[in-house]
Amino acid sequence: MNARLRWRKLVSGFMLAMTGVCALIAVSVLFFILGYLVYNGGTSINWDFFTKLPTPVGESGGGMANAIVGTAKLLSLAVLIGVPIGFFGAIYLAEFSGSTMAFIVRYAADLLNGVPSIVIGIFAYTLLVLPFKHFSTFAGGFALGLMMIPITLRSTEEFLRSVPRSLREGSMALGASKWTTIMRVIVPAAYRGILTAVLLALARVAGETAPLLFTAFSNRFWSHGWNEPIASLPVMIFTYAIAPYEDWHHQAWAAGLVLLGLILMVNIVARVILSRGVSVPRS
Amino acid sequence: MATSSINVPSASPVEGSRSFLSKLKNGDEIARLVTFLFAASVVFITIILVFELWTGSALPRHKFGLQFFVTRVWDPIAEEFGALPFIYGTLVTSLVSLFIAVPLGIGAAIFLAELAPQKISDTLQFFIDLLAAVPSVIYGLLGVFIVIPLMRNWVQPFLKSTLGFLPIFSGPAYGVGFLTAGIVMAIMVIPYIISVSREVLLAVPRDQREAALALGSTHWESTWKVVVPFARTGIMGSIFLALARALGETMAVTMVIGNTPTISSSLFSPGYSIAAVIANEFTEATGDLYLQALIELGLVLFLLTFILNGVARLLILATARRGGGTAHA
Numbered sequence: 001m002n003a004r005l006r007w008r009k010l011v012s013g014f015m016l017a018m019t020g021v022c023a024l025i026a027v028s029v030l031f032f033i034l035g036y037l038v039y040n041g042g043t044s045i046n047w048d049f050f051t052k053l054p055t056p057v058g059e060s061g062g063g064m065a066n067a068i069v070g071t072a073k074l075l076s077l078a079v080l081i082g083v084p085i086g087f088f089g090a091i092y093l094a095e096f097s098g099s100t101m102a103f104i105v106r107y108a109a110d111l112l113n114g115v116p117s118i119v120i121g122i123f124a125y126t127l128l129v130l131p132f133k134h135f136s137t138f139a140g141g142f143a144l145g146l147m148m149i150p151i152t153l154r155s156t157e158e159f160l161r162s163v164p165r166s167l168r169e170g171s172m173a174l175g176a177s178k179w180t181t182i183m184r185v186i187v188p189a190a191y192r193g194i195l196t197a198v199l200l201a202l203a204r205v206a207g208e209t210a211p212l213l214f215t216a217f218s219n220r221f222w223s224h225g226w227n228e229p230i231a232s233l234p235v236m237i238f239t240y241a242i243a244p245y246e247d248w249h250h251q252a253w254a255a256g257l258v259l260l261g262l263i264l265m266v267n268i269v270a271r272v273i274l275s276r277g278v279s280v281p282r283s
Numbered sequence: 284m285a286t287s288s289i290n291v292p293s294a295s296p297v298e299g300s301r302s303f304l305s306k307l308k309n310g311d312e313i314a315r316l317v318t319f320l321f322a323a324s325v326v327f328i329t330i331i332l333v334f335e336l337w338t339g340s341a342l343p344r345h346k347f348g349l350q351f352f353v354t355r356v357w358d359p360i361a362e363e364f365g366a367l368p369f370i371y372g373t374l375v376t377s378l379v380s381l382f383i384a385v386p387l388g389i390g391a392a393i394f395l396a397e398l399a400p401q402k403i404s405d406t407l408q409f410f411i412d413l414l415a416a417v418p419s420v421i422y423g424l425l426g427v428f429i430v431i432p433l434m435r436n437w438v439q440p441f442l443k444s445t446l447g448f449l450p451i452f453s454g455p456a457y458g459v460g461f462l463t464a465g466i467v468m469a470i471m472v473i474p475y476i477i478s479v480s481r482e483v484l485l486a487v488p489r490d491q492r493e494a495a496l497a498l499g500s501t502h503w504e505s506t507w508k509v510v511v512p513f514a515r516t517g518i519m520g521s522i523f524l525a526l527a528r529a530l531g532e533t534m535a536v537t538m539v540i541g542n543t544p545t546i547s548s549s550l551f552s553p554g555y556s557i558a559a560v561i562a563n564e565f566t567e568a569t570g571d572l573y574l575q576a577l578i579e580l581g582l583v584l585f586l587l588t589f590i591l592n593g594v595a596r597l598l599i600l601a602t603a604r605r606g607g608g609t610a611h612a
Contacts, residue, residue: 016502020394022390022391022393026411030411037425092322096319101322108328108329112328112329115531115585119332119581121561121565123331126335149325150325179311203416204416210419210533238420238538241427259418260421263418
């Protein structure tokens with residue numbers, strides 16, 4: 001009996017320790033990735049990376065200035081498309097809609113959220129590339145914007161709903177119209193949550209490569225206006241990493257470091273915004 | 284729900300129309316309409332997406348029919364298109380990734396939910412969230428320069444010398460292939476399994492644990508025989524969610540799978556996946572049939588993830604209900 005109990009305790013201790021090991025492995029992957037990128041990217045990065053265009057094959061040096069600007073352009077287009085639809089759609093869901101319509105919209109948003117990014121790329125291609133017969137910044141931004149919609153919509157709705165009912169009723173009792181209540185009371189009360197949702201959505205699409213491959217395509221030069229193919233950091237990492245040139249590999253590491261640094265920074269900032277003195281619960 | 288607090292039930296239609304007019308004047312009805320248009324556009328976009336995928340793949344659907352799914356040949360020059368090697372590759376790599384990610388992910392989730400103090404659990408969860416934010420192409424980059432050499436020089440020769448009698452560990456060690464893709468994919472889906480499973484485990488009512496402990500079970504026995512079975516459906520949900528992610532995973536897989544449409548019982552063999560072939564060949568597709576065959580692959584991918592996501596959501600919802608229900612009882 002005693003031996004049996006000791007055995008059971010031993011098993012318990014061992015298995016619980018194993019779960020700790022699992023958690024340790026999972027978390028250490030993050031630090032491994034970061035460490036490797038900082039080591040490899042850090043030795044490859046220099047001022048030229050931010051200011052120069054890519055050089056032709058065989059010529060060393062050069063940078064990815066066009067891809068950095070390209071990513072910024074694509075992301076601003078994505079924000080212009082994704083955030084208004086997500087934000088106002090969420091207001092409708094949280095404040096105006098009946099349950100049937102809300103169910104349909106939520107269902108569509110969840111479905112859109114689950115669509116693989118490469119399929120989003122196909123969709124943007126058939127809609128904005130095929131009819132015009134050329135790749136464009138606009139098509140790429142549209143694809144990324146589509147991916148931002150469901151994330152922004154669902155989290156914004158959640159944060160709007162978590163605003164206490166007494167705030168709404170207080171505003172209404174003072175004679176404010178519903179719209180005034182929403183814009184002056186409810187949205188300000190939930191703004192940290194909404195900002196976090198938008199930032200997280202932005203960080204998520206910033207690293208997307210698959211939807212850009214055949215919408216924004218790539219470009220070894222500056223892209224003018226919104227109607228030309230455009231380079232972006234994720235696509236550059238992809239093409240440079242699988243190319244057989246040593247020099248390009250260094251550039252890929254540098255680009256990886258810059259991209260991951262940006263994404264993790266936005267993530268951390270978003271979470272800090274949310275955790276600092278908020279009245280809404282964490283989602 | 285929110286509207287019930289302001290809608291005073293009106294007795295006569297005259298009063299009703301007057302309140303509508305006043306609402307129109309202070310902008311409520313306009314706001315309602317405008318926000319409705321934004322919300323409806325989400326539904327509209329989703330419908331168009333399905334429509335485009337369906338009409339965009341009309342040619343191969345009519346030409347090949349169901350043969351598309353069982354044909355092994357993918358020959359753009361002869362205009363012969365069969366999806367079998369890609370479907371096979373997608374399934375095999377996803378299964379390999381789940382084989383690795385499920386035990387690790389659930390183990391880590393148990394640690395976070397049951398064992399670690401709140402502060403440590405939250406900190407670790409923060410890192411896990413960051414890990415989930417790492418883009419796929421970064422995993423691909425590390426896959427190309429670290430995992431592939433590692434597999435070719437160490438892991439595959441080792442597996443071959445110890446378990447080489449199994450057909451899945453035979454053949455030359457190229458480094459690229461199903462196994463490598465599965466491993467990279469596993470690393471990518473672990474954060475999803477951990478986050479969702481942790482949440483379901485935390486939702487298990489406290490009295491379940493206490494009852495098990497009071498009956499004399501050890502900490503592990505209460506966790507493994509009571510808490511985990513209670514959260515079983517939700518954990519299954521997290522696995523389905525991870526599977527849906529894995530199926531649609533594109534960049535990292537494209538970079539390490541080897542991009543050869545083969546069907547081989549060996550996991551060392553280079554292969555191809557649905558998402559990878561779309562990523563690689565879409566811009567080079569000449570001719571309508573070729574392009575539309577790729578779009579049909581996209582449709583297949585869409586349907587697969589659609590079903591898996593639906594099942595996952597139902598399972599997670601079921602556990603959440605169950606947890607909440609017993610807590611009140």
